[in-house]
Amino acid sequence: MGPVTSGDSLDGLEIRRASTSDQVADAVRTMILRGQLPPGTQLREVPLAESIGISRNTVREAVRVLARQGLVTHSMHRGAVVTRLTEHDVVDLIRARRALESQAIEAAGAATPDELRGLDEIILELERAAIDGDWDRMVDADWSFHRRLVSFLGSPRLDRFFETIQAEMRLCLSILDREDDDPDELVDEHRELRDLIAGGATDRCIARLGEHLDDAEIRLRLIARSWEEQNTQ
């Protein structure tokens, strides 16, 4: 074998061994997003450190990572708490989604059919999950769809930002998931969005997405409001 030159597809290779604190952050994050640590849960440093078997300083760094992603709320000398979104937060998050995804749809309107195939695969997965009645996988596919949409903007930074927004929204959804929703409706909605994009009807697609978000906003606001009342009492 010859020497390794820059054409050997090793360009983008990045060996990033995760530091301990990052691994802890990942673990705690998934616990939060799975609802195993519901909003309002206090994250005390000493118990966490002991239960995982690492130092308190390392836990501190991990918690700070999550704080910067909005998943936990930090206040001086009071520690970290799994974020309990307010109604304001929900409005904020939906607005951010609206802005990003609307722009993304316009960008997707100029995409080639080949680039749109990514959406098709996700919709297929959504359909399969619906047939299986696997609500978790459906929600995952739902989010993948919108993430894929945003990726048409071609900015990794926007992608990352959108992911943090999605993570924050999951703070609400981990509770009220498998509620009274119709699986087939979810599939149809996304298929419609895909078709509108492929057909060049971007304005119509944006409007449709708007209704989709209006709906989500109503439900999430109810959840947040119930939390706030519960907290005021």
Added chain:
Amino acid sequence: MGPVTSGDSLDGLEIRRASTSDQVADAVRTMILRGQLPPGTQLREVPLAESIGISRNTVREAVRVLARQGLVTHSMHRGAVVTRLTEHDVVDLIRARRALESQAIEAAGAATPDELRGLDEIILELERAAIDGDWDRMVDADWSFHRRLVSFLGSPRLDRFFETIQAEMRLCLSILDREDDDPDELVDEHRELRDLIAGGATDRCIARLGEHLDDAEIRLRLIARSWEEQNTQ
């Protein structure tokens, strides 16, 4: 005086004492953005801690904050370096700006004249700075203008994200600032954008902003490219 009730405009009050690490992060950030710590500068923990007079752990937390904002780049056991943007980064940042500000202009089209007054004040400041020949203040006003624009989207999270993007762009600009630019042109450009918004010509305004960004992209890419060549050698 009577007791303090919830009508006394103390609702939004938030006493946020900054932790030491946050203060350090702020200090280092301003040093970076002023160009006192040019891209590529290594941030070693021990010298930093000793020069400021605080512990190494506190410095670590501060540096991690900056890393998460993209101002410094962290790699395992290699420490932190003031980020040196690549051409890819520049393209990314401009795309993010384009997406956010385009959407913001559409949102601003529905704003009342009263809400648009904030833009006028910034333009006034821009004019004053131009008369004084104070380029730093002009750049500040320039950024304030675009930040105000994004704020029309009504999402604090988008505002914060936009601020980090601006901060990253300053990584380039701290070097090539007071170059060959015409102050009056900058003023006219922003006044034009304001007028187009106020006149309801959102599409025209977005197009104009696009040219503005195309221009910025060209110049920033040149800077980034020169750095990369310098680094490859």
Added chain:
DNA sequence: GACGTTGTGTTGTTCAACAACGCACCATCC
């Protein structure tokens, strides 16, 4: 009931030490 005090538990910060790692330097060997 309003107000000050104390006590308890938590976080914020520091310090010292060691392990793990990157890197430049040098010796070695074809």
Added chain:
DNA sequence: GGATGGTGCGTTGTTGAACAACACAACGTC
């Protein structure tokens, strides 16, 4: 000469303990 492989040094990653600073609740006083 150039590639290979060790060696030492400086830096970061992580730990553990200690103390200070603070929030909060419980108590006692007026």
